[in-house]
Amino acid sequence: MTALTPTLAIVAARLPAPPSAAELLDGEVAGETPDWRGIAVPEHVMERFARRSDAAPLAARPIAGGQIHLLARRPGFGAVLLDAWDSTRQRWRGWLVTPDTSYADACGLVVEQRDAPVDPRAGLVLCDMPVTLAVTDLGACLGVFSQERLQAARWLEQHGRANGAAAAPGVIARVALPGDDYALTGTPLSSELGTDGRVAYRQLLRQGLQQLQIASADAVAPIAKPVQAANANRWLKLVTAVAASVMLVQSAWLFLPKEGAVVGNAEFRNGGSGVETGVRTRVLFRAEATEAEIRTWLQREQLEIVAGPDTLGAFTLLSRDRRKVLPPPGPGNPLAVINP
Numbered sequence: 429m430t431a432l433t434p435t436l437a438i439v440a441a442r443l444p445a446p447p448s449a450a451e452l453l454d455g456e457v458a459g460e461t462p463d464w465r466g467i468a469v470p471e472h473v474m475e476r477f478a479r480r481s482d483a484a485p486l487a488a489r490p491i492a493g494g495q496i497h498l499l500a501r502r503p504g505f506g507a508v509l510l511d512a513w514d515s516t517r518q519r520w521r522g523w524l525v526t527p528d529t530s531y532a533d534a535c536g537l538v539v540e541q542r543d544a545p546v547d548p549r550a551g552l553v554l555c556d557m558p559v560t561l562a563v564t565d566l567g568a569c570l571g572v573f574s575q576e577r578l579q580a581a582r583w584l585e586q587h588g589r590a591n592g593a594a595a596a597p598g599v600i601a602r603v604a605l606p607g608d609d610y611a612l613t614g615t616p617l618s619s620e621l622g623t624d625g626r627v628a629y630r631q632l633l634r635q636g637l638q639q640l641q642i643a644s645a646d647a648v649a650p651i652a653k654p655v656q657a658a659n660a661n662r663w664l665k666l667v668t669a670v671a672a673s674v675m676l677v678q679s680a681w682l683f684l685p686k687e688g689a690v691v692g693n694a695e696f697r698n699g700g701s702g703v704e705t706g707v708r709t710r711v712l713f714r715a716e717a718t719e720a721e722i723r724t725w726l727q728r729e730q731l732e733i734v735a736g737p738d739t740l741g742a743f744t745l746l747s748r749d750r751r752k753v754l755p756p757p758g759p760g761n762p763l764a765v766i767n768p
Contacts, residue, residue: 431598432530432625439528439629442505443636482545487568490712490768491741494578496525496550498567500715505636507570508561509553509581518737519560521645523581524633525570527551530598531629532614535588537581538600539571540612546571555585557633558645563741564715565642580611591616597624707747708734709754710767717762725761729754742768 440447489495498507507525514521527549529538535556539546547570583605595618603613618624637644713722736743757763
């Protein structure tokens with residue numbers, strides 16, 4: 429356990445509430461507090477500052493698969509590597525990400541220099557801890573994986589347990605992947621209770637996910653009925669329902685335009701009784717924007733939601749005024765990105 433950093437006590441401090449099993453931390457908080465005065469900042473700490481600065485421009489990137497995003501409700505707890513959007517459940521599937529590289533097991537993917545730029549808060553992808561999240565659960569983007577690296581995470585989720593190496597907490601090794609690729613990962617967890625701090629580490633992480641009401645994804649097959657938090661993205665569901673109602677009422681002219689109508693940017697004939705014109709714009713709303721804020725802004729700008737959310741979490745807005753130009757994202761409106 430001495431090779432594992434940070435200590436379990438520090439990991440537990442990231443949880444929204446104290447761990448339910450305090451005995452996990454026995455022996456982790458002993459000793460005197462060191463006197464840090466006059467001690468120079470270590471080089472590896474300065475390197476982490478540099479990595480965080482390099483990754484800063486990614487923070488506001490629109491959500492997409494392969495990206496690593498902080499957990500919006502508890503950024504200090506961890507992040508998630510997004511795998512794929514589930515349009516049926518309207519949720520992202522991905523894997524929990526932490527900064528704690530040394531806690532890697534045989535299903536852990538260690539973030540490397542070839543993944544740069546990546547914020548140091550993303551150091552380890554726990555491929556054995558898949559989760560499902562709503563768009564509103566996602567915070568700032570910390571990094572972006574290539575398709576090859578995303579495939580490596582999927583492979584470790586399915587095949588990492590087949591690693592036959594001996595348990596060695598804190599040891600990181602290179603594992604061959606199909607083709608000519610490789611991944612840096614840890615060794616299997618020890619089956620001897622109390623000898624491998626990585627087991628307690630995962631127990632703490634699962635407690636944190638439970639406290640945050642983040643659902644675990646089935647690593648083998650889709651779950652028949654998704655598990656959702658009591659307060660899971662209500663405004664998104666409401667906005668989606670309103671959008672569906674609008675599309676149903678307007679389906680005669682929205683989806684079945686008369687001959688001669690322009691369906692792109694966007695002129696519709698209304699049963700021969702006249703011509704209605706409009707402009708459609710695809711947008712992403714800010715993750716923290718409330719349903720009331722969005723509704724008020726739509727009414728003020730005389731806009732309607734006619735589609736969405738799509739696989740990116742974006743909505744399509746319709747303005748009857750073809751000269752309408754949306755205001756840029758900023759104070760006074762809930763927009764995050766226009767035309768993502």
